[in-house]
Amino acid sequence: MKLNVVVVDDETPICDWLVYCIKNASDNYMVSSAFNGEDAYRLILQQKPDLVFTDICMPGMDGLELMQKVLQVLPFTAFVVLTNYAEFSYAKQAISLGAKEYLLKSELRVTDIKCLLD
Secondary structure: OOEEEEEEOOOHHHHHHHHHHHHHHOOOEEEEEEOOHHHHHHHHHHHOOOEEEEEOOOOOOOHHHHHHHHHHHOOOOEEEEEEOOOOHHHHHHHHHOOOOEEEEHHHOOHHHHHHHHO
């Protein structure tokens, strides 16, 4: 069974890098991406992923609002929150919404991604 993953980040290089890392981690991952919360929400409803990597700060719908909306319809979707901000209030909100991980983009490594996927 393949793990269905969606990556959401308005920073194209980071989004593309994450998609690349996930695809190269195993043939068992199907990966899609979106560059903002609104597009991500539509994609997630369509694809019903097992796991979503999402940035917190994005124009329009941010990652926390995306989590809230998705979990209302697809409550078993797992989220990994990515951010450039080591701000406690964001982490607290993400955890209260059920995020599996809260990762700083500046510290993110390929090995971290592989561990999360395993």
